[in-house]
Amino acid sequence: MTDSTEQLAPMPADWRRALAVVAHPDDLEYGCSAAVAAWTDEGREVTYLLATRGEAGIDTIDPVTAAPLREREQRASAAVVGVSEVVFLDHKDGVIEEGLALRRDITAAIRRYRPELVITLNHRDTWGGTAWNTPDHRAVGRATLDAAGDAGNRWIFPELAERGLQPWDGVRWVAVAGSTTPTHAVDATAGLERSVQSLLEHRSYIEVLTDQDPEAYCRTFLTANAQGVAARFGGRPAVSFEVFGR
Template sequence: MTEPTTPQLTPMPEDWRRALAVVAHPDDLEYGCSAAIAAWTDAGREVAYVLATRGEAGIDTLAPAECAPLREREQRASAAVVGVSTVEFLDHRDGVIEYGPALRRDIAAAIRRHRPELVITLNHRDTWGGVAWNTPDHVAVGRAVLDAAGDAGNRWIFPELTERGLQPWDGVRWVAVAGSATPTHAADASAGLERAVASLLEHRAYIEALTDEEPETYVRGFLTEVARSVGERFGGTPAVAFELFAR
């Protein structure tokens, strides 16, 4: 009896120039896919970040008014490490983001502003696979991103955006979901892994509140193990996995 084979992941598309990453919180991209983003910006591609919140509810020992500007600074520094200079915040409330037209409209507006071919988000499903429960914010934003990719191209959905000068953009070709339990594609993380480590380390205040482990040991161990695990389905090359939805 032959052993079942693990399906290999397909390389991510390369024929694009602009990407927009839309997630709920500071650090979501750094835990998910910044090694791929570093490689893409190295290749001359444009990547911008949009965050639904400023992560103000993320550190138990800091009140939201103090936490929000700290986490914004950490996110901007983190993005710069992987070649991203545009970081925007939508100012939805951390922890209680509501899926619905308001969130879809804000994300559709961002897509119209940046006009990406590739949109990136984080796992939108109830779990990370098995019984590891996802957060409501991730679910709401991920679902809204998938919907807003279509909303952005329809002038009759959110017509107020056109009135504000944001013309429809129907050029999104893919939505790539990082952190999915059912990935279909992967991007080589070899060249970007060290910068991914440095990028996540910029979230030092958050990490120090999250774990008693030494920050670099924690970050390097986590990202290296994830990249190695994905690489088992990508020819042995350390990689970042995505579930890719074509449009």
Template sequence: MAEQLAPMPGDWRRALAVVAHPDDLEYGCAAAVATWTGEGREVTYLLATRGEAGIDTLEPAQAGPVREREQRASAAVVGVTSVEFLDHADGVIEYGTALRRDLTAAIRRHRPELVITLNFDDTWDGTVWNTPDHRAVGRATLDAAGDAGNRWIFRDTDAEPWDGVRWVAVAGTDSPTHAVDVTDGLEAGVRSLIEHRAYIEALTDEDPETYARTFVEDTVRQAAKHFNGDPAVTFRLYPR
């Protein structure tokens, strides 16, 4: 019997999802977001970049607006109406106080109980090297969750300190601790990834709908064996 994961906490109302690029949340995590918004919870997306360096066939000045439009459409599919961009440079995000301040300001402004981010480990599956942007944003998000409650750090943000973050949940990690049943959000999660059509068409010759459905459904099925057989999205949960 495969080791079973604990269910994600359910006693929260507001979440802030913080990632580096458009499409980061759609590779699996969006099905969880759809499940949560379907239950009446509020989820906001915060992206460090507009993904302008993510399409090899488009110059950044062209790619950025395309990817922003795709991200907003993608978010709408899973019930997210608030999507913000910080305009850090795609591909060269620097971990440091400037990034931490921007994320801290957003956490204080949105006042989430749950903060979500993406795998910031060195690798995916132990062999595929992770990108510097993912590593920088993920680590800075964990730090900002604490910074947000400290009134003596980043004192120039518009919003008052917020010490109400109860958990940071990291999606896409090789060492998850928790999961959420996404039976109700799975189809929306697939459609959410399909909205990144320009990105997918530049990435693969496979039909975007086939590509998106295969990726998302395979991911949640793999997780199911660790969550009572239910299609699931997994997280490494850091309580605060």
């Protein structure tokens, strides 16, 4: 069992490019955009890769209408924290299949963007206790951990090399946001306000999720999360990650 008082290590800093891979619009904003803001402030390149457009996430909006709406909101949200490249894979929201097609798509993106750091969201069955995780999160998180290795193996998905995507064995870490067993953290002080504004860009989703004022909801949620990590990071509000080295 992880010691809940053990201090978290600072995230590795000797990298220039990161690829963040998640299932839906807003996954990164709920999970780690304050860290992304800090990284882009330092001149690091961060690219977002989303498996879906979140088209099945709003009960009151038909998926055909929701998909372009949520894509626009995600691009605006990413821009708030300094991310200009947002890529969508066109898997179907809610029914992402964990398998070779998903691994291949993520492997292709890793080879294209050549990150040293790959970021994803909690891939485990629960969020801790009995809070069950979604199939999409589990599938994308697990496929991302696998693809970090696939990207460097020329015998796995050789068809990618035929498309000009040569193997990339430069991924050094996969950092999982939203883990209940974190190992590292990033100071959220400088990026916290921008993380609030970034999540707020997902207004169409948030307005059906809560009866609270959207900005108050975003600020309360993200501030509480960051403060919840502080005791394990020298008293500083932070974003935590479980880091898998490679």
